[in-house]
Amino acid sequence: MQKNDVVKVTIEDIGVNGEGIGKIDGYTLFIKDAVIGDVVEAKIMKAKKNYGYARMIQIIEPSKDRVEPKCKFARQCGGCQIQQISYEKQLEFKNRKVLGNLERIGGFSPKLLEKIADPIVGMEIPFHYRNKAQFPFGKDKNGVTVTGFYAGRTHDIIANTDCALGVEQNQEILETILSFMEQYQMEPYDEKTGKGLLRHVLIRYGFTTKEIMVCLVINAKKIPHCERLVELLQKIEGMTSITISVNQKNTNVIMGDSYEVLWGQAFITDYIGEIKYQISPLSFFQVNPVQTEKLYGLALEYVDLKGDETVWDLYCGIGTISLFLAQKAKQVYGVEIIPQAIEDARKNAQINGIENAKFYVGKAEEVLPGYYADYAKAHPGEQAHADVIVVDPPRKGCEESLLETMVQMQPERIVYVSCDSATLARDLKYLCGNGYELVKVRAVDQFSQTVHVETVVLLSRK
């Protein structure tokens, strides 16, 4: 097989990034945008000894699981990877990915997994679920100012104000900004020269409150004629907060370090379940509030609190899970590395009248072992105990030193929420080798049309 060869191939499998996988005489081809069951014509772009990457040229016979993508830019855009696969099959793929990792990396038997895994939790409407989007501004080939999304792997902007994952309100906001820019001949930022004004716009929408936030990220201290822009934006129904964030650095980081209010409030409010959150331009907040409520509801169900427990919520972010748990526990301790997130967590506890949640800033793998050691010093002959520990780490999972302390604290239950089932599987292997047993597993789809999947797991002390 050589570069530029054109081949006909049947797609038999799906790769971790959603790409189709086919074989020709034992030679494996990875083909983006192809679906299991498709017969496609593809051109080889890169050929290694036993495998290669090919570009789909045409679909000869479409798979029965292939659907027409809702967005006409789905193939070029870097945001979605699997819009061409029916939602039912997307869920099947994600569930298999999670269980496959638990089996391969975690060493759990298929029989056990079959017994304890509950069916994946899907979305009722697998589009328009994101409450947050950051749109870059730039110029197209003809020098026209555009906004949209980056194409996969490049910073070329695909002009599109109507992303199928975002809220429909985005479109009016983006069109308003584009026409303002045209009227006042305002230049978008150019990454190559470092010139131009508008870099990105961050839009947030409160699903429950219907409040809208717009934050303009600019490469200067202010926006000329900004009163006019504010006047236009503030007419949009639900507009609650208009801010600017100055970012004059040549970097891929989108937001500046701070922000300034142009109009309205510095934050919008939204809810997950009964808990109310104030969200400012720089706060972290779950992007799919509907599925987050299901995911954390499930975590709460697994935790099964009676009311007298001490609970640790490690990697707590703005305290979403902590505050959920605090409603039912005696005492919750949250740990998170980002100081601003902890400030938000404390403020969110306060606005909800929650007094039994205490938050620590720091690395979970330092704070928890530190607490454990200090406790032993202060109470000779005793050791710190937790009734329940919840963890929700980033993709890289937990450090072994943290898992070790968790085991020493002998919680009855551990609930692990994970956005990467490979590191989840690795960490479960450790915990199950050190006195815990896997009781429940359930995948939750928070990001339809993409290959990402969340998992929540319950472990119990043997």
Ligand code: SAH
């Ligand atoms: N449950 C949280 C989100 C968890 S995302 C919520 O709903 O808000 C993972 C979090 O872990 C992020 O907030 C990230 O800042 C934090 N984090 C990353 N590494 C960490 C570490 N070593 N110790 C503690 N927190 C960490």
